[in-house]
Amino acid sequence: MKLTLFFKVLYRSVFGFLIIISISCKENQEVKTTFNSKILPEIKTSLDDLVRVWYPISIDSINGGFYPDFNNKWEKEGEQKKMLVTQARHIWTASALASFYGDSKYEKIATHGYHFLRDQMWDTKYGGFHTLLVNDRDSLKPAASTKSSYGNAFAIYGLAAYYGISKDSTALNLAKKTFYWLEEHAHDPMYKGYFDVLHLNGSWMLDVEENDKEYDNFIRKDWKDQNSSIHLMEAFTALYEVWPNPLLKERLEELLMLIRDTITTPKGFLTLHLERDWTPVSFKDSTETYRTENFWLDHVSFGHDVETGFLLLEAAQALYHQKDSTTMVIAKRMVDHGIDRGWDMEKGGFFDGGYYLDDSDVCTILNPAKIWWSQAEGLNALLLMSQLYPNEKEYYELFEKQWQYINEYMIDHTYGGWYDEGLDSNPEAVQHVKAQIWKVNYHNIRALINVIQMLEGRFKLTNNEH
Template sequence: MVEKEQLINEFDKELKNILHFWQTRTIDHQYGGFAGQIDAKGKMVAKADKSLVLNTRILWTFSAAYNFLGNRHYLDLAHRAFDYLIHHFLDKKHGGLFWAVDYKGNVINPRKQIYGQGFGIYAFSEYYKASGKHESLDMAIQLFHLIEKHSFDPQYGGYLEALSREWKTLKDMRLSDKDANLPKSMNTHLHLLEPYSNLLGIWPDNNLKNKLTALLRIFLEKILDKQSYHFNLFFSNDWTVQSGIVSFGHDIEGAWLINEAAILTGNKALINEAKKETLKMVNAVIKDGMAPDYSLYYEHDFKKNQWLKERHWWVQAEALVGLLDAFEHSGIADYFDLFLKVWEYIKRYVIDYKHGEWHELINDNGNPLPSELKAGFWKCPYHNTRALLESMKRIRNIDASYPIVANQSK
């Protein structure tokens, strides 16, 4: 029997461990802000470039941690992250946020990746809740307007992947080297749904609500494959599917983010539709992407039957929230039991008890890959801190009569 308070205490302890790592290992005292890269043993990598993704996620993390825990030191670190973004990532001439700077804070990639602008909104919205600084809310609103002005596709709907510093068309729009060079992706749209939701919670603007509703319709009608109940990943301008790979982490993350967004619209029909469709998504992830040890695999190309079975830290984190969300919306205990099993996997294999934080990549045998980072361009604190925050919030609301049992014999 796992008591409710015991589970919350476990999450609280691990959340504070993660935050302590970022407090003590990542501050760049020499050049400002936070280090661009931390190796597997928790050592700062000299002269590493600093990404917009990492820095916005750090701002979101410490803002959200302060909003939940009330520790003033977290707010101080959020101030530090905000100041660095404003001084080094903000394009004061053309608006928007640069994609990357070097270790000294000089711009090395000025492109306007819409995914990154979305994380700017997400972070600035959360920081406004923590600090009350209207400058941060203004920044989030400005980014929303820039995205709508330059990236929105009025013909087919949705948003283009990336633009130049001057918001002009780019030949190479890829988010990363592993991505297809196509004008629209699930990933960018998911990380617009998320910040638009966060912004709507503090800025109840009708146009923003309409845009969030339209994004939900795109997910339910264009991105979600109604046969497999997995997300398609890449698309042409007219939403013709251009990929056959399934990303289980994005599916389980998308399921709960869709529900969160639908609730914020206040549209009862949309809320009910979202609940129905996302439960099918979670079931598909469990059926197709869950390993015998209850972790989630990374990707599967169903057409080629090719697997990427390595376990990514962020996928396991999102599985916690996605499964708990499914339990909340359905009342089906199996989802909660799987949630507990994923947490057991994380405690056994993902948490690095020696060097801190979570292992980035774990192989089929439960061993971390030697190439892993603890912080980097894409290795950031937001997935695992958010999963722990969401889990604590949601478990507190679970009816005390529900038997929270972790049966490890299954």
């Protein structure tokens, strides 16, 4: 009798506990759904609007590839030079959209871009891709005085994405060919990593002392840098996912560790430029005038920092097929540093650049501009951190504030597209061009796609099934 009573009490206790757990889980799910339903439709609509404003207007059906130059009202206006980075980013974007929407029209756009890249931008004499083509009467001719690892990285990035949706083996072969060209010409077997600025034939420029031929980026010829490094890593990650080659894996892991453990400082920001042996290039001890003149060579770039946090995690996932604890610590530190030092607490948004002027912990904001691509990368990184660290609620709160900032100050609700700078930091941006060779759509379209997938629970870096 006592035993029967005991089991009755036990049954009721367990049953009651399970009900509580069930209600609790349901409540948590409802809270999560409330968050998602509030913002997800807005972001989906914004992506649709952004895509429609870029395509098909940017498709150049006359010369091939894509038009880069549009004024603030999306009228074609400018020289319409064909830069490798611009063209390759369009291929990546169209390929990503083909996959995201499941719509073949974007694959056709990507194919159009691929044919131009393959037929017009590859250097048939020296190999590698030309950096820039300009109109010369009825044809296009190379106009750059150097080649760029950074540019060739984006070619790989676009080609790998295009192969992913088309299964066109010629595109994959061209990506492989570009990787091996970089291996032969740009990779440093002694100190590792890659030089960005190369002769047209691919040789290094270490022995060039005078800029008598007006070389592009001459001041950077002997250095390595974070920007080409992070985008080589990004490109190799994409290529490795469709071509798991042992040498490619070795180079991808090499870049991951260089960026994570050497280029990223202990505080959590990237050193912009470094000597061949990875000694940081710093103007801290120079005059204020000299530092200001060379700001672009040495500062804290908050946009690159939060972007790299994401790219490191993406590379580690491709390499190890699981979350890598060391990389997660560094990536989180980079995003946290961006929030702590470069975030506008009042209106939201990430400032462009700061500087540690002395050995204190104070990072002075030297350029308060809020550049469009930094805001896109910040949106992506904040939601990623909120899902990787769900107990730290401030990430999601900042993500929502960042979206509100973008929606209010960055998106042109009259003509479409994003301004190049937030209207709070520069009201004149309303009159600026909507597109040029350095302002294309991969940063913001990628961010919006990633955010949608995260909110829907199907993003590969946060989905536990991957």
